[in-house]
Every structure is written in structure tokens, then in C-alpha cells.
Amino acid sequence: MKASDFSSVVRALADALGRLGAHPARDELVALSTLFDATPSATVAAVLKRAGEIDATANANPPTLRALADILEAARPIFETIAKPAVERDVQLVARFLASRPSLSLSELVRSMSAPRTSSSRAGAKKAPSSVGDLTGRYLPLLRETRGDETRFAAVFSQLSADANAGRAEILALAKAFTGLPGKSKQDGLKRIWNSHQDILTVRAKAAATAGRSAA
Numbered sequence: 001m002k003a004s005d006f007s008s009v010v011r012a013l014a015d016a017l018g019r020l021g022a023h024p025a026r027d028e029l030v031a032l033s034t035l036f037d038a039t040p041s042a043t044v045a046a047v048l049k050r051a052g053e054i055d056a057t058a059n060a061n062p063p064t065l066r067a068l069a070d071i072l073e074a075a076r077p078i079f080e081t082i083a084k085p086a087v088e089r090d091v092q093l094v095a096r097f098l099a100s101r102p103s104l105s106l107s108e109l110v111r112s113m114s115a116p117r118t119s120s121s122r123a124g125a126k127k128a129p130s131s132v133g134d135l136t137g138r139y140l141p142l143l144r145e146t147r148g149d150e151t152r153f154a155a156v157f158s159q160l161s162a163d164a165n166a167g168r169a170e171i172l173a174l175a176k177a178f179t180g181l182p183g184k185s186k187q188d189g190l191k192r193i194w195n196s197h198q199d200i201l202t203v204r205a206k207a208a209a210t211a212g213r214s215a216a
Contacts, residue, residue: 001086003047004040006094007033009087013075025071027151028063031106034159037138038110044090048097054112065109066102069095111162135163135170136177143178143193148200157194 014029146152175189183189
């Protein structure tokens, strides 16, 4: 199945766990889905093949791949009962891959996969085509979906900030699409994106304070 479809399956499981109060597991699965959002048209097998080529240094920063594998393994009975064979197969495939690299953190894997591949060929030395549209298409839905959710938005923003493909032009285009204001530099664009999220949290906090005073 396509990576985008698998990401949707993972997010659906995350939402279900969130409704049950399992917020840490929900947040870890949302973070996992970003691994597949990066190349939505690729197959799950292709994403895992690329991930398997990464020579990333193991570290214990949560969530580790072992923790994510445990979550997917625990959910296997659900997928075996209600999911299509293709979904069940890819869930098992991903779980096995995660379990094979238990000490590696997801953030380190995502960071490593975001780094551009090196090539000794002359063609590979040429500058890649502009990825402005690709990056906006990848991150804009995630930013809109998670805006106002402290943990989930922070995870997406962290991935965006570390994305090697996110240059000045890409960030300014994304900031304009997300906030209506592009900014003048990459850091300014990132700041506008973050502040847009913070504005919602501020409004909520003020509303809660006002409601508390009214109740008193």
C-alpha cells in the first residue's frame, strides 16, 4: 500500500488510543506517521528499504523504534480482525522493521532520512529541482491538523525544522500558506508558523481563565 494510506491507518489508530486516554502511545504513533508522510506516493516497502539503508547512530531518545514496534504488535489482533490483508501485511512489515532496530530513536531516523542522498555521478551533483510545492504539500496538512495540540504540533514542527529540504524559499512559501504572512527569512518564517500555533493556545488559556472567573 502507499505510504500516505499507511500514515492514515496509523493516525486512525492514534486517534482511537487518544480517545481511550492513551496519550503517550497516541503521540508516538503520530510521530511514526510523519516517517511515511515524507514520501506519500512511495510504497511502505520502499520507505522501509530506504530506512534500512540509513546508517544512523543509535540513541535512547523517546520514542524508540522498539516502543513503536510494541504498540503495533499490541494492535495486531485489531488489524487481523477488521483490516484488509494489505493493511495487516504492512503493519506486520513495519513492526518487524522497528523491532530490528530497537535502540534507534524515531527522531534520529526521520532526521537521517530527511538528509539528501549523496551521489558520485555528475548528474547527482546538480542542484535538485525546487521542492517548494512538495514541502508545502507535505507539511501544510500536518500543521493545520495539529495546530493547537501542544505535543503533536511540536513533533511536526521539530521534523520541519530539521528537514534538510526545507530551505528559505520552502519555509517562506509554507509560512505564507499557513499564516498568510511569509516572513523575510527562514527563521522568521518558522517563527510565524510557531506563533500561529501559540496564538491558539493563548486564546484557549484566556478563555479558560475568563470562564473560571465567571464561575467564581
